[in-house]
Amino acid sequence: MAAYLIRRLVQAVLILLGVSFITFFLLYVLPADPVRQIAGRSATAQTVENIREQLGLDRPFVVQYARYLGALVQGDMGRSYLQKTEVAELILSRLPATLLLMVAAIFCELVLGLTMGIVAALWRGRAVDQTLMITSFVTVSAPQFVVSLLLLYVFAVKLGWFPIGGYGTFAHLVLPAVTLGILGSGWYSRMMRSSMIDVLRADYIRTARAKGLTRVRIVLRHALPNAILPIIAMIGIDIGVFMGGIVVVESVFGWPGIGQLAWQAIQRVDIPIIMGVTLVSACAIVLGNLLADLIAPFIDPRIRLR
Amino acid sequence: MKNLLASTAVMLALALPGLAQDYSPDPNAKPGGTITITYKDDVATLDPAIGYDWQNWSMIKSLFDGLMDYVPGTTTLRPGLAESYEISGDGLVYTFHLRPGVKFHNGREMTAEDVKYSLDRVTNPATQSPGAGFFGSIAGFENAGDGGLSGVEVVDPATVKITLTRPDATFLHVMALNFSFVVPKEVVEAEGADFGKKPVGTGAFKLTEWTLGQRLVFEKNPDYWIAGVPYLDSFTVEVGQEPVVALLRLQNGEVDIPGDGIPPAKFTEVMGDPAQAARVVVGGQLHTGYVTMNVTTPPFDKLEVRKAVNMAINKERITQIINGRAVPATQPLPPSMPGYTEGYAGYPYDPEGAKALLAEAGLADGFETELYVMNTDPNPRIAQAIQQDLAAIGIKANLQNLAQANVIEAGGAGTAPMIWSGGMGWIADFPDPSNFYGPILGCAGAAEGGWNWAKFCDEALDAKAIEADSMFDPAKAEDRLKLWSDVYMGVMDKAPWVPVFNEERYTMKSERMGGEDALYVDPVSIPVNYDYVWVKQ
């Protein structure tokens, strides 16, 4: 186990290195000039060249990349071109909000998705199943902006049950988490359903039924643990996705997450922030997948870590 | 809404600058209270030497002051930190006498040393200021660096003498520009690059809280050197809010001013409701939206083609598409800008005449080209409307709908034959006609990477522009404006642009906000002049 972990962590570092290189390269070949963004529209050619030199952006690619890596290993992610604030500070200030939303959203997705999936599997072929299937497709196909705004409008503006966006209390968390939960539940419910159907057909389930075990017990103790394996993989994926931030939901609910930071940075070609956010998100993706792989053998003991 | 601003601004701007009467305080103003403003984008920085967003522009104006200032709600200059000033006969030496007793937020009194330090700092390449170029006329600018500007001299703690290399009629406006605002040396040196997050100035408000990504809180400066101002005890800026949601919160009474304005999607709804429409303030902006044509790229190198394009575009229809939130434009300058040529009709909407011109140029069958546009609403829609207008005279314009940075890049590199400037349209840095020329129509701006996307360069017009800017004498102000008007008429004769519309600013305020309407569409302090607005308790 320890050897496996070490191997995975080494691989993780290599992956991060790869991502940093690719991202840096893409930003380098990007035709949009970051210096022009910093210098603004009224700058003289002299000012532009001066800024370029100050930021070291006139050096060749390899030199720039080496300098960036060198600073990174010392914990320095650089300073934003446009804000002059340290990237680490900018990201850390938004990380708690992102983490909180991620945990709450995954929780909602699971509660909604797994319930719908199990119900659909148990009453397969009936009207309930059809309705839940249509619901899944509707939620997956719905544009995030529209759903977020609809929920905000109904529950916060009209009914007044929740604050109209913002951050700070549990009440502020409910709507964005539920929105993300609804939007993502379709995947979980469909996968759970198909996984459950597969499991429910197995012989050992028939044995359990023959033994006279109650339905609930069969589902919860015998079927669910076996059906849940692909869900674990999906949670790992979700961790990675949410840590990158969901800019649409964040901006509608005024949630100070990383998504807004990243989106603005991309529009303005603020390279240090883009690099920082990409690396943080890459870390989360690698860790999320690693966690999923580590948990898998506990769910299905036949899977061995190798 | 009556567009009071435009007419008064033109009148006042033609008056002699620097001798403007003091702003008479609002008799109804009640001191106290706090307001909330929202924005979608994060505030980048509050460092006056660096901040150049339309969000932080007025916040910086509330935190800092410059030697000169503007009468609130207008484009008229008035003295700021400088109580008075003299200009030498040849226009090369400005002597500013500083107001006594002005304190920074940290308690220290401001002196001439601080003024010199601030000007040295903004022109120092190490600061990377986007506004350094505005100070180009000060002696020693070419060698600006750690040694400072040789042209800025501290005569005594209350007097600053600035020597120019050439007479500059815009100089007083530059002294009112954010980039020239006075900063305290010891705080800048202590904070370094973080000064933008912990600003200390002489302004009406001081920054007391900045929770990154969430909110900024500004509190009244009790020692502000203008008595009785500001009226508000504090104001809070909340960031990261989608404009549609900000409007919902305004309607719910949680927000006082949505900083990003009324989103197009909600516009008809708001204006259709009399109660809400009554709280909307409309004002002209110093803004023009235009289509540039790269005069170095055939077939736009032919004057007839450019004139034909001017005549093909239906500006009324485009204004209708954006719910009438603009006024069709006839020339590069907006109507509220001094130097605007009244009564000039521009090129009429005449598709038949346009086709005839194209035939004259030998392009009776039309041609294919590209129109670059920024991808945020409503610009793609406007571009599609322009596309349809061009198709009607035989020009097939393929749209390139890209992120702002990419469009700017293509424009600067000269690879874009046509660009719709929407979203990047020029808004004046200061209310002077010269500001609309240099970077976007002058020869200097036509260089690689410059903002003169039409790559238009007319030496004769450039010469006139320089001549106009050397007329620093206030007595000659009218002649100067006439000369500028000629310059822009000359530009229209060569037609490198199609001026399409001048966007109006629609600010909505909550019921409890008070103060003259002009403050809510302040042409200089965008969007709102925080120093002078108040709440009805």
Next chain:
Amino acid sequence: MADLSAGEAAPSGALARLLRRKMALFGLAIIALVVAGAVFAPWIAPFAPNDQMFDGLTLEGAPMPPGGKFLMGTDLLGRDLFSRLLYGAQTSLVIGVVANGLALVIGTLVGITAGFFRGWIGGILMRFTDLMMAFPALLLAICLAAIFQPSLWIVALVIALVNWVQTARVIYTETSSLATRDFIAAERTLGASTSRILFRHILPHLLPTIIVWGTLGISTTVLLEATLSFLGIGVQPPTASWGNIIFENQTYFQTAPWLVFIPGAAIILLALAFNLVGDALRDVLDPTQRGRD
């Protein structure tokens, strides 16, 4: 002579069994309808899709609701929504079927290979998958937008290159579990070749997952195409696609809901249709389900 006793009156080929299922027929009908709409759009559409009509807007410049001359209403520039929907079907079919399908195939191949063989091949494949997941796809899209002429095929390629990773992860996990099952070991003992095991024994068990990801993926890729077109690659305005009709009008959904709900319903119907067909196909191919029609 075939024994027609035991109540089996109809031929028993897989296709025939498929067609006997009502749901599958319904799904196929919808798909056929959409394809027909896309192919015959120039003949069916009442108006040109990019024609900004003067009477397509109210006097204040607002879009017209469904009814009268405009079957499904108009959009913010006065263009007929129904016509745009028909022409837009072309784009959405290419994206939803081709791009999504390609992503599905790549993901499944990678996932099965990594999950079955494990060891160092599995390790490399999965780490590569991790890398591609962390890859800044948005940046790639912006770069490509600047280098190439924006086109539908570039967007389809980007989507395929980026969307396969999630399928790969899930298939990998399931295959890892399946590969260790007794029946696979039994097959091996019997001397079955690797490819036989993979295709005849493991793949059928993965079909449900593949169907789920393939069909839900139609919706997400169509919407993703709109985001990518917004960034500059993909179709440029005024070309219509279901995704970008929704995307450019979503802030107006309260004043002009038809601009969001009608294309949205179209996407949902298409994805559902594929799901119905896919489910029926799976039931038909599943040996344990034979005879249960």
